[in-house]
Structures are given as structure tokens and as C-alpha cells.
Amino acid sequence: MTGKKWWHPASHAGRRPFLIQRSRIRARLVAWFANEGFTEVECGALQVSPGNETHLHAFATRFVTDDGHETPLYLHTSPEFSCKKLLAAGEGRIVDFSRVFRNRETGPLHSPEFTMIEWYRAGASLDDVMQDAAALCRTASETTGRTVFVWNGRECDPALPPERLTLTDAFGRHAGIDLEAVLDDAEGLRQAARNAGVGVADDASWSDIFSAILVTRIEPELGNGRLTLLYNYPLTEAALARACPGDPRFAERFELYACGVELANGFHELTDADEQRARFEADMALKEALYGERYPIDEDFLAALEAMPDASGVALGFDRLAMLATGARSVHDVQWTPVDL
Numbered sequence: 131m132t133g134k135k136w137w138h139p140a141s142h143a144g145r146r147p148f149l150i151q152r153s154r155i156r157a158r159l160v161a162w163f164a165n166e167g168f169t170e171v172e173c174g175a176l177q178v179s180p181g182n183e184t185h186l187h188a189f190a191t192r193f194v195t196d197d198g199h200e201t202p203l204y205l206h207t208s209p210e211f212s213c214k215k216l217l218a219a220g221e222g223r224i225v226d227f228s229r230v231f232r233n234r235e236t237g238p239l240h241s242p243e244f245t246m247i248e249w250y251r252a253g254a255s256l257d258d259v260m261q262d263a264a265a266l267c268r269t270a271s272e273t274t275g276r277t278v279f280v281w282n283g284r285e286c287d288p289a290l291p292p293e294r295l296t297l298t299d300a301f302g303r304h305a306g307i308d309l310e311a312v313l314d315d316a317e318g319l320r321q322a323a324r325n326a327g328v329g330v331a332d333d334a335s336w337s338d339i340f341s342a343i344l345v346t347r348i349e350p351e352l353g354n355g356r357l358t359l360l361y362n363y364p365l366t367e368a369a370l371a372r373a374c375p376g377d378p379r380f381a382e383r384f385e386l387y388a389c390g391v392e393l394a395n396g397f398h399e400l401t402d403a404d405e406q407r408a409r410f411e412a413d414m415a416l417k418e419a420l421y422g423e424r425y426p427i428d429e430d431f432l433a434a435l436e437a438m439p440d441a442s443g444v445a446l447g448f449d450r451l452a453m454l455a456t457g458a459r460s461v462h463d464v465q466w467t468p469v470d471l
Contacts, residue, residue, distance in 0.1 A: 136468055145463050151274050152452045152464045156227065158273045159247065159266055159448075166262075168223040168249060173212035175229060179428040180204035181211070182410040183369050184337070184417045187233035188425065189242075204425065205231035208445055209248050210370070211431040214399070217250055217441055218434040225249035227448065238460035239391060239450060242469050250443035256382045256398040259442045260359050263386045263394045264292050266446060267357060270455035279454040281389035284354050286454075288388065292357035297380070300360060305347040313364060313379055319343075335416070337366060353387035360385045369409050371397035386446075393451055396444035403435040 134141045160170065180188030189205040206212070209228040216224055230246045247266070251258055267288040271277060279286040301309040305326045312318040316336040323330050323339050328346050330339050352358040361384035365373055368381030382398035400406055407427065414424040449461040462468040 135470060136462075145458075148452075148456045148458045148464050149466055151456045152466075155270045155273045155452055155455055156448070158269055160227070162266065162269050163225045163249065166223070168225045169221060171213070171216060171221070171224045171226050173206070173209035173216075173226050173228055175205050175231070176203045177206045177211065177428065178203065179211065179426050179431070180231075181207040182413050182425055182427060183207075184413045184420065187235075187421075189231050189233055202426075207232050208246060210443070210445070211428055213248055213250055213443065214438055214441075215431065215434040217252055217439060218437040222252040222439075223250070236469075236471055238462075241449065241461055241465065242471075244461065244465070245448040247446045247448050248443065250399075250441050252439045252441045254442045256361070256384060256396065256442050259396050259444045260292075260361070260384055260386075263396065263444055263446060264288070264357055264359070267386070267388065267393065267451065267455075270451050274455045276455055276457055279388050280457065281391055281454060284350075284389040286353050286388040287356055290356035292359045292386075294359045294361065295352075296362040297360065297364065298362065300348050300352075301343065304351045305343055307343065309364070310379075337416075340364065340367060349387065349392065350390045353389050353391065358387045360387065368397065369413055370400050370406070372400050382442075388454055391450055391454065392447075393454075394444050394446040396442065398442045399438070399440075401435050401438050401440065403432045406435060407432055 136142065163170065186207045188207055191203050193201045193203050208230055209226045213224060213226060226248050228246050228248055229243060231243050233242060235242055271288045277287065277289065279288060298309045301307040307322045307326060312322055316339065319336055319339045320330055320334065323343050326343065326347055328343050330342050352360060362374060362380045363383040365379060365381045368383035371381040371383040374380045374382055384396050385392055386394035410427050418424045449464055452464040453461050456464060458464050
């Protein structure tokens with residue numbers, strides 16, 4: 131944050147039109163979910179594990195009893211574990227407008243505290259929730275009357291049918307890389323990245339190289355003119371998603387983009403507890419190697435997976451959607467009390 135503090139009357143007056151529109155968008159989206167038969171839930175933010183993805187960073191704290199006993203806890207990076215426990219408990223369609231917390235993140239598109247809309251449909255396919263995500267974008271646009279999203283000189287009409295693009299097609303089209311040919315070949319992907327003009331270190335992992343290509347060559351080309359649904363991620367890049375039944379090298383994961391901005395991330399959810407444990411342990415080993423820390427695995431979550439029904443779910447960054455739908459300059463302009471860093 132620069133300039134006057136957000137609470138200064140002049141600063142607040144400048145942001146208030148965006149904030150009022152944010153509230154209107156939220157009310158419309160709440161109504162949309164209710165019309166679809168969803169139950170709105172409120173998952174607790176304090177968890178024994180904040181999530182076990184390698185590059186997500188959490189805020190740690192401690193619960194102290196009256197007699198001084200301490201238990202380490204974390205602010206969740208997503209309500210995912212709790213939502214899946216509710217599915218195991220018997221809920222079928224749930225949505226949480228959740229306050230979530232991620233360390234090491236700030237900028238026009240990032241805030242250490244933000245609102246994530248996370249929803250799950252039991253018995254639904256990935257395509258079902260892909261359609262949900264696009265519908266939420268259209269609803270936000272209709273609420274504010276802004277028919278075209280604009281960001282960094284790019285435009286997107288959310289009313290148009292979304293483009294659907296696999297990761298393999300995206301890498302071929304926008305980076306000239308045959309992704310399938312280098313799925314198990316870090317050196318091959320490294321050379322392909324350099325040939326595409328993407329700088330990567332000699333010791334970068336396959337995942338890091340993949341991410342560098344995605345961020346620099348693929349994402350800026352997505353969601354231009356219309357929304358893009360990017361799907362069929364390499365299995366290594368989808369820690370909580372099922373493998374594609376026709377090709378287990380890839381996973382049933384998608385991301386939604388508008389104007390090059392990632393808005394949503396969704397999975398056909400993995401319910402195999404043994405496979406999930408193995409993925410978590412691998413991710414935490416890599417996190418420890420890269421960042422010198424690891425987070426505990428929520429054993430209660432793995433137990434709940436055994437009772438969880440087949441389901442698909444999505445996490446959507448509400449602040450980013452509100453930013454695009456209102457024409458704000460950054461996510462901080464659509465947050466009532468932004469973190470003042």
C-alpha cells in the first residue's frame with residue numbers, strides 16, 4: 131500500500147464505490163449458490179495443518195491452555211480440508227465465502243489475507259464445476275454492469291462461451307513445447323524452456339520449470355477476449371485431484387483465467403487416502419528442501435477421505451473477481467480493510 135492510509139477519509143471515499151459494488155456482487159453470488167441448492171457453511175480458520183502444497187506458505191500460531199500447554203496451529207490457506215470433512219459428514223452441496231491467509235504474498239493481485247469462495251458438488255463432474263465458475267463471472271459482470279473485464283491492457287467478455295484449452299495444447303500453441311514429450315524429462319523441459327526464451331536455473335526442478343513456462347508464456351495469453359478454462363494438468367501439478375481416467379499422466383484439474391489473471395482452481399477430488407498421503411509426503415519433502423520447513427499432515431482429513439463421496443470442487447479468488455468486475459486497480463481497492471504493509 132502506498133500514499134495515504136486506507137482509513138484516511140479521502141482514501142476511503144475514493145475506494146468506497148468499489149467496496150459497495152463488492153458487497154452487491156457478494157449478495158448476488160450468495161443468491162446464485164442458494165438457487166443452485168448449496169448450503170453456505172463457515173469453516174474455522176485455525177487448523178492443525180494449513181494445507182500441504184509445496185509452494186503455499188502459512189501463518190503459524192499456538193493455542194495455549196490455562197495450564198500453559200501449547201498446541202501448534204495454523205491459519206488455513208484454504209477451507210478445503212474442512213469442506214471435505216463436511217462432505218464426509220453427509221453434506222452434498224456446500225459453499226464457503228472464506229477468509230484465508232497466505233504468507234509471502236502481496237501485490238496488485240495478492241494479499242496475505244483475502245476472501246476465497248470455495249464450493250463442492252457431491253456426485254458432480256469437473257465439467258459441472260467449470261460451468262459454475264464461468265457462471266459466477268457472468269453474474270459478477272451483470273451485477274456491476276461492466277460487460278468487459280479489463281486488466282493490464284487486456285480485455286475479456288465474460289458473457290461469451292469460454293475457451294477450453296488443455297495444458298498440452300496451451301504449451302504447444304503459446305510456447306512451442308510438446309509437453310507430453312517431456313513429462314518425465316526435467317532436462318528436456320529445461321532445454322525447451324530456454325528455446326522458448328524462458329530463463330531457468332540449471333538446478334531447477336521439473337515443477338519449477340513448468341511453472342516458469344506457465345507464468346511467462348502461457349498465462350498472459352489466457353482469458354483474452356473471453357474466459358479460458360485451462361484443464362488436464364500434469365498429475366504432478368495437481369496434488370488433490372484424481373488422475374484422468376483415459377490418461378493417468380494427467381489430472382482432472384482446471385484453472386479459470388480472465389485477462390491473463392487466474393481466478394479459479396478446481397479439481398475432480400481425490401478420495402484415495404493412501405495416494406493422498408503419498409502426495410502430501412512428497413510435497414512436504416520438497417518444501418523442506420526448498421524452504422527449510424514442512425507442515426504436519428492432518429490425519430483426521432485423511433481418515434475423512436475414506437467416507438467422502440465422489441465430488442468436484444473449486445476455489446475462486448473473490449477479491450480478484452470483484453476487482454475485474456468493478457474496474458478497480460488492485461485487489462486492495464476492493465478490500466474493506468486491506469492489510470497495510
